[in-house]
């Protein structure tokens with residue numbers, strides 16, 4: 525009935541040896557339960573939105589209340605104003621903000637806005653970076669410096685792809701070349717300030733600096749796609765960690781507490797272009813719906829618990845250190861890139877700082893690892909490119925159980 529059996533391609537097991545993916549019926553805290561009643565420790569975290577775990581009581585309360593009082597009005601609500609204010613309190617760079625239903629819509633509109641503001645049409649994105657599924661960002665090929673893109677997905681017109689310049693992440697020289705060649709036509713540089721989509725890949729300091737300097741020099745805007753990063757590593761944006769300030773910021777995933785949401789915002793003078801104040805149209809029947817927004821409000825409240833992010837980091841560090849020690853013991857090449865409570869496992873001897881590095885990692889080894897862990901009750905992302913996300917309810921016992929499963933899996937892989 526459903527193409528590939530999944531409603532989003534990354535849920536299939538195509539990248540980890542194929543076959544039918546597991547089907548799940550229930551989540552509770554750090555655990556997911558499949559249709560056969562088996563329990564799994566969940567590090568997929570729904571590809572990033574979950575941080576408090578499944579069915580967190582405060583979020584359940586908020587969603588239940590929204591269900592009882594009506595989930596959709598098609599009118600403004602006080603909840604969305606409070607939510608916007610809470611987002612701005614956490615991320616002061618969001619001078620004004622608009623809610624959407626997904627991260628795709630948020631990035632798509634931020635790019636449209638950048639094009640309207642600058643009167644230009646090209647964007648720079650980085651090779652392997654995923655920013656959602658609208659035409660313009662389904663272009664990732666041509667990873668050589670200053671190469672004009674060709675579509676990655678059938679159905680994306682070549683004319684659209686011609687507006688996308690793809691540059692390797694963490695390559696300031698390639699970026700400078702691209703800006704030299706296309707700067708006068710450039711509306712925006714779109715970037716995940718810490719990559720979450722070909723593993724976790726932090727920016728080298730000079731790289732972010734180059735993005736901001738080159739954008740300023742050529743008159744383009746900098747759009748941060750913080751759909752994964754915001755509220756993942758700290759309460760708010762990663763900008764204070766990195767010492768940078770984007771013109772526009774896209775959010776999604778975490779901020780809806782597990783319900784569909786997205787948001788974009790930034791400098792007030794740019795946001796003034798959004799309809800109905802300005803000429804840039806963006807809309808949504810479901811946008812700002814009371815259920816997502818009230819879940820988001822409950823989430824933001826819960827995320828302010830003292831020590832929450834330190835706790836996530838401590839558990840992720842224990843997992844990463846344990847996995848590295850075990851892989852070493854069994855002679856399996858493994859690189860772990862970790863920031864705070866999120867990390868990625870690339871089966872390679874070489875550090876991973878670009879998409880090409882991530883691509884070169886051994887997919888067959890990852891598939892064997894994924895399947896071994898799944899058999900032992902640990903759910904990992906079904907792709908070597910996706911990150912593990914530690915959630916608040918993961919306990920020390922879960923970490924120990926995960927490492928025991930990893931030891932048995934590595935032993936099997938080494939045999």
Ligand code: PLP
Nearest residue numbers: 626627628654655656751752776
């Ligand atoms: N941007 C980033 C960095 C993402 O990781 C994703 C989703 O994986 C998106 C945008 C798109 O968000 P959504 O799936 O909510 O449309």
